[in-house]
Amino acid sequence: MPLNNTNIVSGAQTKFGALKGISLREMFAEAVDKATADAGIPKEDIQAAFIGTFIPEMLVHQGHTAPLLLDFAGLKGIPATRHEAACASGATALRAGIMAIESGLYDTVLVAGAEKMTSVSTNKVTEALAAAADDDFESAVGLTFPGVFGMAAVAHMDKYGTTEEDMARVAVKAHKNGAKNPLAQFQKEITLEKAMTPRYIAWPLKLFDCSPISDGAAALVLTSNEKAKEYTDLPVKIVGTGQASASMNLCDRDQLASFEASVKASRAAYEMAGLSPKDMDFAVVHDCFTIAEIIASEDIGFFEPGTGAKAVEDGITAMDGDKPINPMGGLKAVGHPVGATGVKQAVVIYRELIGDAGANQIPKHDVGLMHNFGGTGATCVVNIMRRSDA
Amino acid sequence: MNDESKPTVEAYKQYIESEDFHAYKCVDCGAVIAPPSGTCYACGSNKMEWTTVKGTGKLVAFTVIHIAPEAFKAEAPYYVGIIELDEGTRITGRLKGFDTNHPEEVSLGSRVVLDYEHGESGNTYLAFRPE
Structure with missing residues (x-):
């Protein structure tokens, strides 16, 4: 049965990028203010908060972030819980918010995420991110996140003939979309030649195959059908949600050219929504690396396994294609402040669905899917959303 | 098998450190498991013992x-x-x-x-x- 009581009534993000001089709590409060007071939703209406942060302990030496962030944002006192699932932290916070509304426990809740990553060195960030893999058995030999996706790329190349140029095309598309998005970290188009610059991070992944290290925050307000009318004439309904887990160790997977948690989570979301991939107008997928977008587009059933790269080449996933993917620029161009990402993805879907995506508005925008992926793919969350009048 | 020979993650890492790699082996179905798992991927058993591998x-x-x-x-x-x-x-x-x-x-x-x-x-x- 489709979910029937969860509505998104506002959503906002800060600019993503190296936000020099702006702390975790300040960027969080900015996103919350934009999604509440600035959107005509009084903070007093928020009954509980679900917060995604990944690893502020290592990045800014701060744990117990939910009450800290809420206090600074003027929401002290309400139940505040942090959700951590590596890069899927934001979407697991969102799922908790969905469950809170669907259960009837609350009418109106805040879902938000934030990460401050640029105050430490790249090697330190790499080390922090590596903590999202199995420390004893994979991180211990020096495997990194680019390395995880480098191995997935090698498997996909071997199985389907995918090339480095195929991956570079994803980066070119991301930058093309990001160039129109004033909140993106990179607002500049790049050529295929530039994307192919042989500066390897984890072979075969090069600099332009990787999402950047970013700061940023995003926030959403979820509310019941009853209350939604008080805030907007055009709420977005969350009609399906799915989450799955898989082995932390990449070596324990039968298959590296596909992520089983993405397949499971998307099938669960489609089943709940009573919809199929052909019903989706567009998707926002977790393109932490270019190969991740190609694989995700196959795993969520938009394209047959092995044909994701061709769909990019044929322009099918471009903003004006039949199945736009990451129309605002994705993690690749907009940035990837880990805990904020899953929430930001939902904000993008919300804005596209209500026709508020500015220069990044896609022509057909009734139903959209978001895919948020954590760590080695050990967590995946997929949500399907539909504009209430569609 | 006494408790001291029951495989542990700590001992697994120690074997690698000593250049004497040992894997887990499921007592019930014989599946060889490495890196360690608390549960056999093949049969679901949680009874493990040590084994060596050809390498x-x-x-x-x-x-x-x-x-x-x-x-x-x-x-x-x-x-x-x-x-x-x-x-x-x-x-x-x-x-x-x-x-x-x-x-x-x-x-x-x-x-x-x-x-x-x-x-x-x-x-x-x-x-x-x-x-």
């Missing part, structure tokens, strides 16, 4: 790490790969004896054999080299 297998995936975490910075660039041991289990380790400048020459399915590598971090890693 031979084939390469199923690999990458060359150029940007490394702090602890491994001095060792970069280096290979990390996933190896399917002839006993059937898959394990992640370093690759030795492959040119980091020419990963395009490395073929999946290549035969490799167990070895060890001493990192500048002071730890010993599970590693594999061409058979």
Whole structure:
């Protein structure tokens, strides 16, 4: 049965990028203010908060972030819980918010995420991110996140003939979309030649195959059908949600050219929504690396396994294609402040669905899917959303 | 089997450190399991014992790490790969004896054999080299 009581009534993000001089709590409060007071939703209406942060302990030496962030944002006192699932932290916070509304426990809740990553060195960030893999058995030999996706790329190349140029095309598309998005970290188009610059991070992944290290925050307000009318004439309904887990160790997977948690989570979301991939107008997928977008587009059933790269080449996933993917620029161009990402993805879907995506508005925008992926793919969350009048 | 011989993660890591790799083996169905799992992937049993392996297998995936975490910075660039041991289990380790400048020459399915590598971090890693 489709979910029937969860509505998104506002959503906002800060600019993503190296936000020099702006702390975790300040960027969080900015996103919350934009999604509440600035959107005509009084903070007093928020009954509980679900917060995604990944690893502020290592990045800014701060744990117990939910009450800290809420206090600074003027929401002290309400139940505040942090959700951590590596890069899927934001979407697991969102799922908790969905469950809170669907259960009837609350009418109106805040879902938000934030990460401050640029105050430490790249090697330190790499080390922090590596903590999202199995420390004893994979991180211990020096495997990194680019390395995880480098191995997935090698498997996909071997199985389907995918090339480095195929991956570079994803980066070119991301930058093309990001160039129109004033909140993106990179607002500049790049050529295929530039994307192919042989500066390897984890072979075969090069600099332009990787999402950047970013700061940023995003926030959403979820509310019941009853209350939604008080805030907007055009709420977005969350009609399906799915989450799955898989082995932390990449070596324990039968298959590296596909992520089983993405397949499971998307099938669960489609089943709940009573919809199929052909019903989706567009998707926002977790393109932490270019190969991740190609694989995700196959795993969520938009394209047959092995044909994701061709769909990019044929322009099918471009903003004006039949199945736009990451129309605002994705993690690749907009940035990837880990805990904020899953929430930001939902904000993008919300804005596209209500026709508020500015220069990044896609022509057909009734139903959209978001895919948020954590760590080695050990967590995946997929949500399907539909504009209430569609 | 007494409790002291019951495999533990700590002892598994110690075996690698001592260059004497041991894998887990499911007491009930005989499946060889490495890295350790509390539950057998094949039959669901939680009864494990130690076993040794031939150390031979084939390469199923690999990458060359150029940007490394702090602890491994001095060792970069280096290979990390996933190896399917002839006993059937898959394990992640370093690759030795492959040119980091020419990963395009490395073929999946290549035969490799167990070895060890001493990192500048002071730890010993599970590693594999061409058979």
